[in-house]
Amino acid sequence: KGEGHVEGEKVENPDTGLYYDEYLRQVIDVLETDKHFREKLQTADIEEIKSGKLSRELDLVSHHVRTRLDELKRQEVARLRMLIKAKMDSVQDTGIDHQALLKQFEHLNHQNPDTFEPKDLDMLIKAASAKYK
Numbered sequence: 001k002g003e004g005h006v007e008g009e010k011v012e013n014p015d016t017g018l019y020y021d022e023y024l025r026q027v028i029d030v031l032e033t034d035k036h037f038r039e040k041l042q043t044a045d046i047e048e049i050k051s052g053k054l055s056r057e058l059d060l061v062s063h064h065v066r067t068r069l070d071e072l073k074r075q076e077v078a079r080l081r082m083l084i085k086a087k088m089d090s091v092q093d094t095g096i097d098h099q100a101l102l103k104q105f106e107h108l109n110h111q112n113p114d115t116f117e118p119k120d121l122d123m124l125i126k127a128a129s130a131k132y133k
Contacts, residue, residue, distance in 0.1 A: 020107045023076045024128055027121070030068045034061040050129050055122040069116035077113040080105055106130075 018024060032038045040057045041049075048054055058066075107127040109119050 018107075018128060020076065020105075020124075020127075023072065023079075023107070024124060026072050027069065027116075027124060030065055030072065031058075031061070031121075034065045037061050037065070049125055052118075052122040052125070055118040055125065058116075058118045058121050066116065069120075070114065073108060073116040073120060074114060076108060077110070 031041070037057055037060070040054060044054050058069075107124050109117065109123060112120075
């Protein structure tokens with residue numbers, strides 16, 4: 001039977017294959033809860049998104065959205081640190097610099113692990129779109 005898409009129903013997106021796929025989806029979901037940002041996202045073309053122009057709109061989202069994004073970023077940094085620790089434990093090489101390892105994660109600003117800023121959104125978009133070039 002022809003069951004159509006129900007308004008408000010969550011559509012499952014295919015896995016992007018990115019190791020930070022869950023983080024990417026959560027950031028998008030939170031950003032879409034802000035009416036102003038959602039409208040900008042819907043009207044932006046792909047070049048505006050990739051260029052970072054859309055990232056500047058982050059300064060206009062509500063405090064609640066920014067707080068939730070900060071929380072997501074802290075969780076992602078903690079997840080990455082756990083991965084690094086597991087990698088270090090598996091090779092038993094204690095001379096590895098955590099900051100150097102974090103630099104290989106291009107989807108967030110590792111120098112500011114506590115708050116989600118326009119630079120984070122820009123880096124996330126660029127890292128995600130680089131896979132599809």
